[in-house]
Amino acid sequence: MARSAEGAARTSVWLEGKVRRGRGGQPSGLDRDRITGATVRLLDAEGMAKFSMRRLAAELNVTAMSVYWYVDTKDDLLELALDAAFGELALPDPETDEDWRDQLRALAGEYRALLVRHPWLSPLAGTFLNIGPNSLAFSRVVQQVIRRTGLPASGLTGAISAVFQFVYGFGTIEGHFIARTAAAGLTQDEYFRHAMTAVNQSPSAAEVIQESADLMAARGGDTVEEMRERDFTFALELLVAGIEAMVNRNS
Secondary structure (H helix, E strand, O other), X not given: OOOOHHHOOOOOHHHOOOOOOOOOOOOOOOOHHHHHXXXXXXXXHHOOOOOOHHHHHHHHOOOHHHHOOOOOOHXXXXXXXXXXXXXXXXXXXXXXXXXXXXHHHHXXXXXXXXXXXXXXXXXXHOOOOOOOXXXXXXXXXXXXHHHOOOOOHHHHHHHHHHHHXXXXXXXXXXXXXXXXXXXXXXXXXXXXXXXXXXXXXXXXXXXXXXXXXXXXXXXXXXXXXXHHHHHHHHHHHHHHHHHHHHHHHHO
């Protein structure tokens, strides 16, 4: 049976016409920006699994019902927190004469750092529509920079996907690895050595590790962070070079 419009599933808080809503009698000393900021801090500190409206209310020293003056659901609040995090990105000005390559590198680096700083962001970015003002500002600048590459119009979305889906995956794995090491009370290098020791205890896994020993040696870097940085930089340069090659192919 078809659902009525009133019963239809909500697609985004940004489509509800309630983002800047106000209600009479709302609790003093509380507003949506303060609630959203506290949500981001809690998600950073405790992760998605432990987040709840009651936990948020306790953090704000108010009742859970007080929070509902400003948001209807937990999902609304998570979507607001997601866009607030996107507001941290330092976006280049595509109207300047700065080379598109440098601006693309800057955007990729900013996005990676955001994903690492907020490990909860990647699953939310894959859940919601990402049409808040900060997310749209990021998307707009990405499109403007990619348009300046000289790629044909038919290749622009593919180039965006190649670069930013790579960054999304890289930053997500990096952020989750760092979160695991923190939860284990270890440094990244300690965790890596512990994991490699465990892996080498499995004959089949140890065989693969042995086969890739030359790759690891050539990778370079004395720490996990250095190895990761080299991988990210080289992979991004491969993508930039690929864009350049496709531009030359079509010129």
